[in-house]
Amino acid sequence: MSPILIIFYFLAAITLSTAFLTIYSRNPIHSAIYLVISFFSIAGHYLLFNAQFLALVHIIVYSGAIMVLFLFTIMLMNLNKEDEVHKPRITRLGAVVVMSITCLVLLAIFVNSNPIVANEYDSNGNDFQSIKALGKILLNEYMVPFEFASVLLLTAMIGTVLLSKKEKTGKKNE
Structure with a gap:
Protein backbone atom coordinates (compact mmCIF):
# COMPACT_ATOMS: atom_id res chain seq x y z
CA MET A 1 0.00 0.00 0.00
CA SER A 2 1.36 3.41 -0.96
CA PRO A 3 2.04 6.10 1.66
CA ILE A 4 -0.43 8.46 -0.04
CA LEU A 5 -3.20 5.88 0.35
CA ILE A 6 -2.34 5.40 4.02
CA ILE A 7 -2.47 9.17 4.59
CA PHE A 8 -5.79 9.33 2.75
CA TYR A 9 -7.35 6.61 4.90
CA PHE A 10 -5.99 8.25 8.05
CA LEU A 11 -7.43 11.65 7.07
CA ALA A 12 -10.72 10.03 6.06
CA ALA A 13 -11.00 8.33 9.45
CA ILE A 14 -10.30 11.62 11.24
CA THR A 15 -12.82 13.48 9.06
CA LEU A 16 -15.62 10.97 9.57
CA SER A 17 -15.03 10.51 13.29
CA THR A 18 -14.84 14.23 14.08
CA ALA A 19 -17.88 14.93 11.88
CA PHE A 20 -19.81 12.30 13.85
CA LEU A 21 -18.57 13.76 17.15
CA THR A 22 -19.62 17.24 15.98
CA ILE A 23 -23.18 16.05 15.65
CA TYR A 24 -23.24 13.73 18.65
CA SER A 25 -21.50 15.92 21.23
CA ARG A 26 -23.77 17.54 23.80
CA ASN A 27 -21.46 20.45 24.55
CA PRO A 28 -21.67 23.09 21.76
CA ILE A 29 -18.07 24.24 22.35
CA HIS A 30 -16.82 20.66 21.92
CA SER A 31 -18.90 20.37 18.75
CA ALA A 32 -17.25 23.50 17.37
CA ILE A 33 -13.78 22.14 18.19
CA TYR A 34 -14.59 18.83 16.49
CA LEU A 35 -15.79 20.78 13.47
CA VAL A 36 -12.48 22.68 13.31
CA ILE A 37 -10.57 19.37 13.39
CA SER A 38 -12.80 18.07 10.62
CA PHE A 39 -12.10 21.20 8.55
CA PHE A 40 -8.34 20.74 8.99
CA SER A 41 -8.52 17.11 7.89
CA ILE A 42 -10.51 18.14 4.81
CA ALA A 43 -7.74 20.64 4.07
CA GLY A 44 -5.36 17.67 4.26
CA HIS A 45 -7.42 15.99 1.54
CA HIS A 58 -10.19 26.41 3.22
CA ILE A 59 -8.23 26.73 6.46
CA ILE A 60 -8.42 30.52 6.47
CA VAL A 61 -12.10 30.79 5.56
CA TYR A 62 -13.68 27.81 7.30
CA SER A 63 -11.38 27.06 10.20
CA GLY A 64 -10.77 30.73 10.81
CA ALA A 65 -13.64 33.01 9.94
CA ILE A 66 -16.65 30.70 9.97
CA MET A 67 -15.65 28.94 13.19
CA VAL A 68 -15.06 32.29 14.93
CA LEU A 69 -18.58 33.25 13.84
CA PHE A 70 -19.93 29.93 15.19
CA LEU A 71 -18.13 30.37 18.50
CA PHE A 72 -19.42 33.92 18.90
CA THR A 73 -22.93 32.67 18.17
CA ILE A 74 -22.60 29.88 20.73
CA MET A 75 -21.23 32.24 23.36
CA LEU A 76 -23.81 34.94 22.71
CA MET A 77 -26.70 32.47 22.88
CA ASN A 78 -25.47 31.34 26.31
CA LEU A 79 -26.54 27.73 25.94
CA ASN A 80 -26.97 26.09 29.32
CA LYS A 81 -27.75 22.51 30.27
CA GLU A 82 -30.90 23.70 32.07
CA ASP A 83 -32.28 25.36 28.94
CA GLU A 84 -31.42 22.48 26.63
CA VAL A 85 -34.29 20.43 25.34
CA HIS A 86 -33.63 16.77 26.01
CA LYS A 87 -34.29 14.58 23.02
CA PRO A 88 -35.77 11.17 23.58
CA ARG A 89 -33.61 8.12 23.03
CA ILE A 90 -35.60 7.10 19.96
CA THR A 91 -34.58 10.35 18.23
CA ARG A 92 -30.91 9.75 18.96
CA LEU A 93 -31.26 6.12 17.85
CA GLY A 94 -32.92 7.28 14.63
CA ALA A 95 -30.06 9.69 13.96
CA VAL A 96 -27.50 6.91 14.45
CA VAL A 97 -29.46 4.59 12.12
CA VAL A 98 -29.75 7.26 9.41
CA MET A 99 -26.04 8.06 9.67
CA SER A 100 -25.14 4.37 9.48
CA ILE A 101 -27.30 3.83 6.41
CA THR A 102 -25.77 6.91 4.77
CA CYS A 103 -22.27 5.61 5.51
CA LEU A 104 -23.13 2.20 4.06
CA VAL A 105 -24.56 3.76 0.89
CA LEU A 106 -21.46 5.94 0.47
CA LEU A 107 -19.21 2.95 1.09
CA ALA A 108 -21.10 0.93 -1.53
CA ILE A 109 -20.76 3.78 -4.01
CA PHE A 110 -17.02 4.05 -3.39
CA VAL A 111 -16.46 0.29 -3.63
CA ASN A 112 -18.43 -0.03 -6.89
CA SER A 113 -16.96 3.06 -8.56
CA ASN A 114 -14.36 2.93 -11.29
CA PRO A 115 -11.59 5.34 -10.35
CA ILE A 116 -9.75 7.13 -13.11
CA VAL A 117 -6.13 6.07 -13.30
CA ALA A 118 -3.64 8.95 -13.43
CA ASN A 119 -2.26 8.03 -16.87
CA GLU A 120 -5.74 8.27 -18.46
CA TYR A 121 -5.97 12.04 -18.03
CA ASP A 122 -5.58 14.25 -21.07
CA SER A 123 -3.31 17.12 -20.19
CA ASN A 124 -3.66 20.32 -22.16
CA GLY A 125 -0.86 22.14 -20.36
CA ASN A 126 -3.09 24.66 -18.54
CA ASP A 127 -2.25 25.36 -14.92
CA PHE A 128 -5.51 25.60 -13.01
CA GLN A 129 -3.76 25.75 -9.63
CA SER A 130 -2.18 29.15 -10.11
CA ILE A 131 -3.55 32.10 -8.19
CA LYS A 132 -3.74 34.12 -11.39
CA ALA A 133 -6.04 31.59 -13.07
CA LEU A 134 -8.21 31.25 -9.96
CA GLY A 135 -8.48 35.01 -9.60
CA LYS A 136 -9.59 35.44 -13.21
CA ILE A 137 -12.24 32.75 -12.83
CA LEU A 138 -13.51 34.05 -9.46
CA LEU A 139 -13.71 37.69 -10.48
CA ASN A 140 -15.03 37.11 -14.01
CA GLU A 141 -17.24 34.02 -14.22
CA TYR A 142 -18.20 33.64 -10.55
CA MET A 143 -18.42 37.26 -9.47
CA VAL A 144 -22.15 37.21 -8.65
CA PRO A 145 -22.08 34.03 -6.49
CA PHE A 146 -18.95 35.38 -4.77
CA GLU A 147 -20.80 38.58 -3.86
CA PHE A 148 -23.92 36.63 -2.80
CA ALA A 149 -21.77 34.64 -0.38
CA SER A 150 -20.40 37.84 1.16
CA VAL A 151 -23.92 39.29 1.55
CA LEU A 152 -25.08 36.00 3.10
CA LEU A 153 -22.26 36.08 5.66
CA LEU A 154 -23.00 39.72 6.48
CA THR A 155 -26.69 38.88 6.96
CA ALA A 156 -25.80 35.96 9.23
CA MET A 157 -23.61 38.25 11.35
CA ILE A 158 -26.33 40.87 11.68
CA GLY A 159 -28.88 38.17 12.51
CA THR A 160 -26.59 36.79 15.22
CA VAL A 161 -26.22 40.20 16.83
CA LEU A 162 -29.98 40.83 16.71
CA LEU A 163 -30.82 37.40 18.15
CA SER A 164 -28.35 37.80 20.99
CA LYS A 165 -29.58 41.24 21.96
CA LYS A 166 -31.15 41.29 25.42
CA GLU A 167 -34.68 42.61 25.81
CA LYS A 168 -34.87 45.91 27.67
CA THR A 169 -36.87 45.96 30.87
CA GLY A 170 -39.49 48.63 31.58
CA LYS A 171 -37.49 50.37 34.33
CA LYS A 172 -33.96 51.71 34.26
CA ASN A 173 -31.65 50.82 37.10
CA GLU A 174 -30.06 53.96 38.47
Whole structure:
Protein backbone atom coordinates (compact mmCIF):
# COMPACT_ATOMS: atom_id res chain seq x y z
CA MET A 1 0.00 0.00 0.00
CA SER A 2 1.36 3.41 -0.96
CA PRO A 3 2.04 6.10 1.66
CA ILE A 4 -0.43 8.46 -0.04
CA LEU A 5 -3.20 5.88 0.35
CA ILE A 6 -2.34 5.40 4.02
CA ILE A 7 -2.47 9.17 4.59
CA PHE A 8 -5.79 9.33 2.75
CA TYR A 9 -7.35 6.61 4.90
CA PHE A 10 -5.99 8.25 8.05
CA LEU A 11 -7.43 11.65 7.07
CA ALA A 12 -10.72 10.03 6.06
CA ALA A 13 -11.00 8.33 9.45
CA ILE A 14 -10.30 11.62 11.24
CA THR A 15 -12.82 13.48 9.06
CA LEU A 16 -15.62 10.97 9.57
CA SER A 17 -15.03 10.51 13.29
CA THR A 18 -14.84 14.23 14.08
CA ALA A 19 -17.88 14.93 11.88
CA PHE A 20 -19.81 12.30 13.85
CA LEU A 21 -18.57 13.76 17.15
CA THR A 22 -19.62 17.24 15.98
CA ILE A 23 -23.18 16.05 15.65
CA TYR A 24 -23.24 13.73 18.65
CA SER A 25 -21.50 15.92 21.23
CA ARG A 26 -23.77 17.54 23.80
CA ASN A 27 -21.46 20.45 24.55
CA PRO A 28 -21.67 23.09 21.76
CA ILE A 29 -18.07 24.24 22.35
CA HIS A 30 -16.82 20.66 21.92
CA SER A 31 -18.90 20.37 18.75
CA ALA A 32 -17.25 23.50 17.37
CA ILE A 33 -13.78 22.14 18.19
CA TYR A 34 -14.59 18.83 16.49
CA LEU A 35 -15.79 20.78 13.47
CA VAL A 36 -12.48 22.68 13.31
CA ILE A 37 -10.57 19.37 13.39
CA SER A 38 -12.80 18.07 10.62
CA PHE A 39 -12.10 21.20 8.55
CA PHE A 40 -8.34 20.74 8.99
CA SER A 41 -8.52 17.11 7.89
CA ILE A 42 -10.51 18.14 4.81
CA ALA A 43 -7.74 20.64 4.07
CA GLY A 44 -5.36 17.67 4.26
CA HIS A 45 -7.42 15.99 1.54
CA TYR A 46 -6.97 19.09 -0.62
CA LEU A 47 -3.22 18.84 -0.09
CA LEU A 48 -3.32 15.24 -1.25
CA PHE A 49 -5.00 16.46 -4.45
CA ASN A 50 -2.11 18.92 -4.91
CA ALA A 51 -4.43 21.89 -4.39
CA GLN A 52 -2.33 23.90 -1.97
CA PHE A 53 -4.11 27.20 -2.60
CA LEU A 54 -7.51 25.64 -2.02
CA ALA A 55 -6.28 23.98 1.19
CA LEU A 56 -4.97 27.28 2.57
CA VAL A 57 -8.12 29.17 1.61
CA HIS A 58 -10.19 26.41 3.22
CA ILE A 59 -8.23 26.73 6.46
CA ILE A 60 -8.42 30.52 6.47
CA VAL A 61 -12.10 30.79 5.56
CA TYR A 62 -13.68 27.81 7.30
CA SER A 63 -11.38 27.06 10.20
CA GLY A 64 -10.77 30.73 10.81
CA ALA A 65 -13.64 33.01 9.94
CA ILE A 66 -16.65 30.70 9.97
CA MET A 67 -15.65 28.94 13.19
CA VAL A 68 -15.06 32.29 14.93
CA LEU A 69 -18.58 33.25 13.84
CA PHE A 70 -19.93 29.93 15.19
CA LEU A 71 -18.13 30.37 18.50
CA PHE A 72 -19.42 33.92 18.90
CA THR A 73 -22.93 32.67 18.17
CA ILE A 74 -22.60 29.88 20.73
CA MET A 75 -21.23 32.24 23.36
CA LEU A 76 -23.81 34.94 22.71
CA MET A 77 -26.70 32.47 22.88
CA ASN A 78 -25.47 31.34 26.31
CA LEU A 79 -26.54 27.73 25.94
CA ASN A 80 -26.97 26.09 29.32
CA LYS A 81 -27.75 22.51 30.27
CA GLU A 82 -30.90 23.70 32.07
CA ASP A 83 -32.28 25.36 28.94
CA GLU A 84 -31.42 22.48 26.63
CA VAL A 85 -34.29 20.43 25.34
CA HIS A 86 -33.63 16.77 26.01
CA LYS A 87 -34.29 14.58 23.02
CA PRO A 88 -35.77 11.17 23.58
CA ARG A 89 -33.61 8.12 23.03
CA ILE A 90 -35.60 7.10 19.96
CA THR A 91 -34.58 10.35 18.23
CA ARG A 92 -30.91 9.75 18.96
CA LEU A 93 -31.26 6.12 17.85
CA GLY A 94 -32.92 7.28 14.63
CA ALA A 95 -30.06 9.69 13.96
CA VAL A 96 -27.50 6.91 14.45
CA VAL A 97 -29.46 4.59 12.12
CA VAL A 98 -29.75 7.26 9.41
CA MET A 99 -26.04 8.06 9.67
CA SER A 100 -25.14 4.37 9.48
CA ILE A 101 -27.30 3.83 6.41
CA THR A 102 -25.77 6.91 4.77
CA CYS A 103 -22.27 5.61 5.51
CA LEU A 104 -23.13 2.20 4.06
CA VAL A 105 -24.56 3.76 0.89
CA LEU A 106 -21.46 5.94 0.47
CA LEU A 107 -19.21 2.95 1.09
CA ALA A 108 -21.10 0.93 -1.53
CA ILE A 109 -20.76 3.78 -4.01
CA PHE A 110 -17.02 4.05 -3.39
CA VAL A 111 -16.46 0.29 -3.63
CA ASN A 112 -18.43 -0.03 -6.89
CA SER A 113 -16.96 3.06 -8.56
CA ASN A 114 -14.36 2.93 -11.29
CA PRO A 115 -11.59 5.34 -10.35
CA ILE A 116 -9.75 7.13 -13.11
CA VAL A 117 -6.13 6.07 -13.30
CA ALA A 118 -3.64 8.95 -13.43
CA ASN A 119 -2.26 8.03 -16.87
CA GLU A 120 -5.74 8.27 -18.46
CA TYR A 121 -5.97 12.04 -18.03
CA ASP A 122 -5.58 14.25 -21.07
CA SER A 123 -3.31 17.12 -20.19
CA ASN A 124 -3.66 20.32 -22.16
CA GLY A 125 -0.86 22.14 -20.36
CA ASN A 126 -3.09 24.66 -18.54
CA ASP A 127 -2.25 25.36 -14.92
CA PHE A 128 -5.51 25.60 -13.01
CA GLN A 129 -3.76 25.75 -9.63
CA SER A 130 -2.18 29.15 -10.11
CA ILE A 131 -3.55 32.10 -8.19
CA LYS A 132 -3.74 34.12 -11.39
CA ALA A 133 -6.04 31.59 -13.07
CA LEU A 134 -8.21 31.25 -9.96
CA GLY A 135 -8.48 35.01 -9.60
CA LYS A 136 -9.59 35.44 -13.21
CA ILE A 137 -12.24 32.75 -12.83
CA LEU A 138 -13.51 34.05 -9.46
CA LEU A 139 -13.71 37.69 -10.48
CA ASN A 140 -15.03 37.11 -14.01
CA GLU A 141 -17.24 34.02 -14.22
CA TYR A 142 -18.20 33.64 -10.55
CA MET A 143 -18.42 37.26 -9.47
CA VAL A 144 -22.15 37.21 -8.65
CA PRO A 145 -22.08 34.03 -6.49
CA PHE A 146 -18.95 35.38 -4.77
CA GLU A 147 -20.80 38.58 -3.86
CA PHE A 148 -23.92 36.63 -2.80
CA ALA A 149 -21.77 34.64 -0.38
CA SER A 150 -20.40 37.84 1.16
CA VAL A 151 -23.92 39.29 1.55
CA LEU A 152 -25.08 36.00 3.10
CA LEU A 153 -22.26 36.08 5.66
CA LEU A 154 -23.00 39.72 6.48
CA THR A 155 -26.69 38.88 6.96
CA ALA A 156 -25.80 35.96 9.23
CA MET A 157 -23.61 38.25 11.35
CA ILE A 158 -26.33 40.87 11.68
CA GLY A 159 -28.88 38.17 12.51
CA THR A 160 -26.59 36.79 15.22
CA VAL A 161 -26.22 40.20 16.83
CA LEU A 162 -29.98 40.83 16.71
CA LEU A 163 -30.82 37.40 18.15
CA SER A 164 -28.35 37.80 20.99
CA LYS A 165 -29.58 41.24 21.96
CA LYS A 166 -31.15 41.29 25.42
CA GLU A 167 -34.68 42.61 25.81
CA LYS A 168 -34.87 45.91 27.67
CA THR A 169 -36.87 45.96 30.87
CA GLY A 170 -39.49 48.63 31.58
CA LYS A 171 -37.49 50.37 34.33
CA LYS A 172 -33.96 51.71 34.26
CA ASN A 173 -31.65 50.82 37.10
CA GLU A 174 -30.06 53.96 38.47
